Amino acid sequence: TQLLEQSPQFLSIQEGENLTVYCNSSSVFSSLQWYRQEPGEGPVLLVTVVTGGEVKKLKRLTFQFGDARKDSSLHITAAQPGDTGLYLCAGDQTGANNLFFGTGTRLTVIP
């Protein structure tokens, strides 16, 4: 059973376009993290959101945590080839000793 579902699974866009990636669950999370993974490397933490409704911006990336703390989104403005990678969301539940990872969204930005 996958606690976190990400959509879309694959996304191929032209440089300069905007995009949104979604991370959804029927479970409540105390916090949610987003990672980016490049080929041959481990995931790298981008951001952690902890408050329902919270919005965080990291340059051209905007992260939002749903009011009910069950979902999150990642919006990229004016995508660049350097944004290419696998984007993973991961949720933390109170009392759990590990993160639950989504299946990922593989983004390709074409120059």
Added chain:
Amino acid sequence: NAGVTQTPKFQVLKTGQSMTLQCAQDMNHEYMSWYRQDPGMGLRLIHYSVGAGITDQGEVPNGYNVSRSTTEDFPLRLLSAAPSQTSVYFCASSKSTGDNYGYTFGSGTRLTVV
């Protein structure tokens, strides 16, 4: 550079062989874990440790053993390799569990069992 170091980077095993994947971190993190990553399956937790001397099973522990004798090291042992264990393995560490403690991942070990 500070971080999580995994060795080896690549490994090919024959069915039935055993081996140990090494993981070391120099950030004095209490929490360490092992994941495997397979296409379409995401990252699945194998084993984890909340401190030296303490380990526990994750989602897919069968066929793997771990130990945590020091804060720095968390090796993963494959007892008798099977083709189903062909995967990319990641070690991760964190200051603690809970809110705001992001994971630092190693660069992975790509294991092929033939």
